[in-house]
Amino acid sequence: MADRMLQFVRLSQAQPEKRGVGERRKDFGEIYREFEPAAAAQQASRCSQCGVPFCQVHCPLSNNIPDWLKLTAEGRLEEAYEVASATNTFPEICGRICPQDRLCEGNCVIEKGFESVTIGAVEKYIADTAWERGWVTAPRAKAELRQSVGIIGAGPAGLAAAERLRSRGYQVHVYDRHDRAGGLMIYGIPNFKLEKEVVVRRWRSFEQGGIRFHLNCAIGRDVTLPELRERHDAVFIATGVYKARDIGGEGAGLEGIVPALDYLIASNRDNLGDTVPEFASGALNAAGKRVVVLGGGDTAMDCVRTAVRQGAASVTCMYRRDKANMPGSMREVANAEEEGVEFMWLAAPEGFEGADGHVSGVRAVRMHLGLPDATGRQQVVPIKGSGFTQGCDLAIKALGFDPEDLPAMFGEKALTVTRWGTVKVDHRTMMTDLPGVFAGGDIVRGASLVVWAIRDGRDAAERIDAYLKEQAAPAAVAAE
Template identity: 80%
Template sequence: MVERMLQFVRLEQRQPDKRTAEERRGDWNEVYNQFKPADAADQASRCSQCGVPFCSVHCPLNNNIPDWLKLTAEGRLEEAYEVSAATNTFPEICGRICPQDRLCEGNCVIEKGFESVTIGAVEKYVTDTAWEKGWVQPPKPVREREQSIGIIGAGPAGLAAAERLRILGYQVHVYDRYDRVGGLMIYGIPSFKLEKEVVLRRHAQFEAGGIHFHLNCMIGRDVTLAELRARHSALLVATGVYKSRDIDVPGTHLSGVVAALDYLTASNRHGLGDRVPEFESGALNAAGRNVVVVGGGDTAMDCVRTAVRQGAASVTCLYRRDKANMPGSLREVKNAEEEGVHFEWLAAPEAFEGVGHVGAVRSIRMHLGLPDATGRQQVEPIPGSAFKQPADLVIKALGFDPEDLPAMFGEPALGVSRWGTLKIDHRTMMTALPGVFAAGDIVRGASLVVWGIRDGRDAAEQMHAFVEAQTASSLAVAAE
């Protein structure tokens, strides 16, 4: 047992043992091994227990990080898990995929000079231990309520809301168009970052707690939004954003030029044991291919590292800005570089070339100019700097936009912003339709899993307040 905290002056930062790049290229297992108990306690003891914990301030969930680090350092793991789970529906998932270098760890008080506490790795260790020991229990209410809540979307926001509402006693029904629960956590994120069993066991846990899942259910096709509104006391739209952004250059129509989500979904389905004709035909399989991924976010990193594991002949990431301006996690970039991915910084595609099937990418060198209205440096092409590189599979990882939900749901009264996201009253999280709330990426645009969890939990509170108010109003009318 560690006797005191503030051990950063004595102990160096250590991540769990990292598997070699050669090992990682050959399988789909996670990059880091599990912490040993003594190592987790030591690393947790490095926390300075500062008066203003910037790690918590910069966590979207405002997790009580210093508290559960201290409990971990003292060997009180069950209590550490309870404190962590009090603010986070999926700490084992955030510990794996959150960009800690930009959030909690990047704002750690001791980071300047002593390196930050390994918050993410300790969070993962604590929650994985809780699962192994049986401390993670299904959501069980103190008393049952007769009102039911409908949730559209089984991604992070929808599941976080479902769990909170079930604990409050509501009869919760989750509707999702896919055949598995998890949204992008199951089909968008590769197994080497988030093993699928980690997501699937939450599905089983929530079902055991009485949450009802209606899968392969498309709103607007299998059931209308109007029917769901009539069926439930309140409704949450948490569909996420799935429409892939495109790039306006010649050759996007060529065979072999594919969207990132199509590519990642095919790979994940194949890994789950599904039959995927596009994977088997090679259309969405990088084996033996010269792969170019266009983009610089976390999805681009998922694509390049997936291509490596599929046995691509070469993998190049093409990004129009430099490494310092990359929106993705620098930890992911480092992992990709170790695994053999080549990065073409300050380069943007001008055209995809080929006859019927893509054979090369013609790109142009860029340089960073003056900042724009957002403060970010603009990118400008360098005349005469065009170059070509062979490519028989090009993956466009340019981000995601919302689908046209008013048209899909047959509800034109659903208001949308100029970006296509759902408009809500940000105080109540309610849309223009009374009793219909929205949360997650469909409101804020493509974002992080941790923000989806925060939005889902906040929406659950607002929906509970709405149903309580409606119930009180109905009772008052009945009493008159």
């Protein structure tokens, strides 16, 4: 092993080459070029093969990262893919969009002093190679089971559960209100981070494996939850959270103030070739406009970088804390800065100004960081007399997401939710108060990462499998 691994002492960290800023500002293509095989093997060989791999410990999926890095360094890519896909339903997606700087790479043992192993880029390389060489197969069941499972939501949690359950032989039906499977992976995340063909090919593979998709099907409008419970032996709720948090304040109703998700969905649909009236009219198009994005998370970074590509006159990100306290990926912040986004730190919006019914500026106040609160995070305190107005023609609110009112939406008042509006479950079984109805992903934990949604989906599949086997046991005994 020594001659292949632990090469961090002589090899520097290197990410795949980025396309030039001038080039990538003009289109929505992914910004990183493909890893050359030799470069990927070299970067994988930098792994120190820790006895206690903190990269794996801090991965929500507990991916066996040291093993697939070693296999990549040795050129055994098919085996590397088998190891990576054993714990991760979508390694090609996580390799692209996971905030590795906060998870695996941020906890790499060699990070202090030698810089971390480029785990995400190698994961992407392994999975993309697997697709190119035909190693990725559709989920196949060893034996078909009569029991069926209905899954509400075709996002990462729902799809991860669907793949696991189908592999065990269940009849799996996925319901989604949109016209494509993928959830926010299709409509929320821009192409420059995740090209849509990457998601579509998984969706098609799942269809080939016998997973049945019911798209343009809204629960509560086209079918109710009680009806789904009649159709299926178990139901898994994996809707995610889509309700945008609002800022309110004076002028909040002016035209030109839009939720982040509406803006991103319009852009992604346009890139997919759909007709989007709000985009064509300019209401959800940043071209030629002064854009201000409110918020500091990954969604805010998606918005500012999308606005740059749409040809905005200027793009400003306004965040009430400083750069060190920003919740978004620092890698994404760096990419945005390279592409010309201006960051306005320690500035909190208070309201909006307008002319002729349209927004013309964001009224804000300067902030400073005070004493830590009960969570240990520094409080933000307004500075008296520091108010100012930042001119804009389009204000995008990227302040986070809350759950929709699922009991009312689904036509099932008995579905219990928490005081935050998330679905209440028994965390040991992932089952709601309704027998046979399970829930997971953002609709239970609140807005979070794709990788956590995948973890929840896979865990839910285990719990559902155990539940269905338990339900089937008395019938089997009676038949004997």
